[in-house]
Amino acid sequence: MFATFPDLFTIPDRDVWAYGEALRLLAIESGCTHLRFTRLKDLVDVPGLPDKLEEITYVANALNFRRALLNQFSNPDLDVTKEIAEKDDTRLTYCGYTRFLKNDLRYIFPIGENRSSRKYLKDVKYVAKQMIYRGSAFGAALKQNFPDYLRLSIHQSTGEHKISISLLATNTSYTTPWHCSVAFLADGSLTSGPKGDFEGNPKFELVCEKDGRPSYFRERETGAVNEDDY
Incomplete structure (x- = not known):
């Protein structure tokens, strides 16, 4: 899912590729033979792609993958603000996004003379809503491509659309x-x-x-x- 919105955090697509490759290597080194990986390109229809993506061809097409995801699976009538207000599952995800973005983005967009704390928080909430919108499209793409699979998530949820899990056996709330x-x-x-x-x-x-x-x-x-x- 990370490949769905790295541009919202100014993260280069080259870093996203490196992260994905590192995870695949870790799975091999750890003997996790039952893990399979799927890229965003596997969920959308983008013509003219090479048979196998390498770093350069991935970076060249990463924006195309995100555009295709939104064009093919987003709901243009989705009112994210209304969803947050009325649906517990969406609100839990939104609150999680906002909490982490508030901490993470301050290193990229520091508060100062040209950016007040109030304006910063407003912009953080905007980015979180953009993540909700893209996440909705990603969820629709997963549902179509993997209809018989169970979706797991590291975010809090009601269990309506996905099951929340913790990746760390920790005694704090920092679990990702x-x-x-x-x-x-x-x-x-x-x-x-x-x-x-x-x-x-x-x-x-x-x-x-x-x-x-x-x-x-x-x-x-x-x-x-x-x-x-x-």
Whole structure:
């Protein structure tokens, strides 16, 4: 679903491709042989595509995929504001979008002389409604292409159209990996939260993968605090 609205967050389509490829590689390395991946192109009709997409051809067509999704599956009569007011499922999703967008977009569109807090919040709500509109089209595309499948979601819902699941066995409300960092406590349990919370806490240390990529935080052994953290 992420490929449906990266432009709303100024995320390059090249990054979306890299993210998708990393997930596929992770599934292979983890031995998850029963996982199958579907790209946005598989849900829409876009003529003239090569038999197999590579990075360049994906980026060249990403906008076409989103246009096709809206042209083929969106409901032009959908009143998102009314849906939010009258349907619990839509309202739960909207509130979730707004909560995370309010935090995420401030790093891209900072509040300042030319953008008041009130104007920023208004714009955040607008983006959230655009996500609802595109999400509705995405849901319709899934229903047509996968009529016999059960739809899972990381967002809160009433269970009417999808079943909510948590991807992290955490003791906090931060449950989506792309909105938080994870940390393993000394007793082996897992917690999650904003990256800055762990970076600013000397109890935790950052753990990187073999290629140097930051992966997760880990609680230091009792009393093992690096003096450089102060």
